[in-house]
Amino acid sequence: MKLNRKDILGIQELSVEEINLILETADSFIEVSTREIKKVPTLRGKTVINLFYEASTRTRTSFEIAAKRLSADTINISASTSSVVKGETLIDTAKNLEAMNPDIIVIRHSAAGAPHMLAAILRQSIINAGDGAHEHPTQALLDMMTIRSRKGTISGLKVAIVGDIAHSRVARSNIHGLTKMGASVCVAGPATMIPLDIEKMGIVAHTRVEEAIRDADIVMVLRIQTEREKQNIFPSLREYAQYFSLNRRNIGLARKDVLIMHPGPMNRGVEISSDLADGPHSIILNQVTNGVAVRMALLYLLTGGAS
């Protein structure tokens, strides 16, 4: 099996074989980050541009560290300090970057489909680091890697995704990936945060968190975007925390060896209680560690000479 594509835009278009190849390659990259000299010469002379139109610490840092550990040069552009504030369009920005001959462009944008547009017009490889509420493929890949390394397999596991499903690209990418890999996935959240046709993705939707996490092997808690409180999607953060947070009371419904995940950044005391976030079932920081390996794997697999 080989990864023979120019871009990584979403999990939806990846095959099971491609996902397995990426996860296995990422497994092999874990070791590089444990060395005293955390650098290999693989991408010497390659340039990776991180083009971030939305705020990010984890994902941007993770991509940058991944590229640097492979000896690539990295440039970070964030919208607030770029020509975007002068009114330059995304296409013009991209065309100008292309003229400087980078090899890979990692893009995060609030508009769904922005990476796809760049992929169509640029000859560089594009990696989607999150586009609107559409997809966040590297997050889903690192989540699947983390689950697989802890449980040995993804197939047959029960995974509950809890939170604002409607606005979550993390949920969408994970649903695509986990169902492909044979997990049974259910989601839970306030009815205003569950898209009406979400079950067409091959999952079960609940409006009570207890129903979703019963007997779950994995509970994936999503960040509540606190700015949405103003949009009348839910009455208050306090009420959300009361009915939909993962806490010591409801976690007992899950399997004894349940693993708790969160893509970050966490609102402690809102969607997850602090004791669970820091407790023995939490693998939240393992997710971050694996994120570097997954991104190294993608950078490695995507770069190369003429195909």
Add this chain to the structure above:
Amino acid sequence: MKNKKIVMDAEGIDRSLTRIAYEILEKNKGVEDLVLVGIRTGGVFLAERLRRKISGIEGKEVPLGILDITLYRDDLQTSHPKPRLGKTDIPFSLDKKKVVLIDDVLFTGRTIRAAMDALIDFGRPMLIQLAVLIDRGHRELPIRADFVGKNLPSSLWEAVSVILTEKKGSDEVVIEIR
């Protein structure tokens, strides 16, 4: 598969490895500071066998590491899709160690160049030696082996493969015309 010739059988491979094990011990005056590193994939099983032989002779265990050289290859710039990456596992420091690098076939020398670059990233070995089961010639870099099972003059259009029971059913070295 028409022109396939067995150039080394199970006994031949075993005798060669026994001799190499003795040579490694002779040259390094025992097992002190000695570590073995097998190159994925062909060198790993040979390294394990050499370790067993060495511990059988000296009664002492020698550390064994596994090295995948993919990330250090010199043809990555031109290869797309990329070669599959395997796991590297060297769970000990190489500082001031006598490292014996082990591979099945020595050919152009490019794999060994990559392996030496990789080893240096794990510390500063006292020295690096090279043990191979087959040296088939055609070097493209100034590299030679310290321990050789068999010198096998070959043509460039021939393929030399070392088959081991750990992977397939038999122990043999075959040469065939591509």
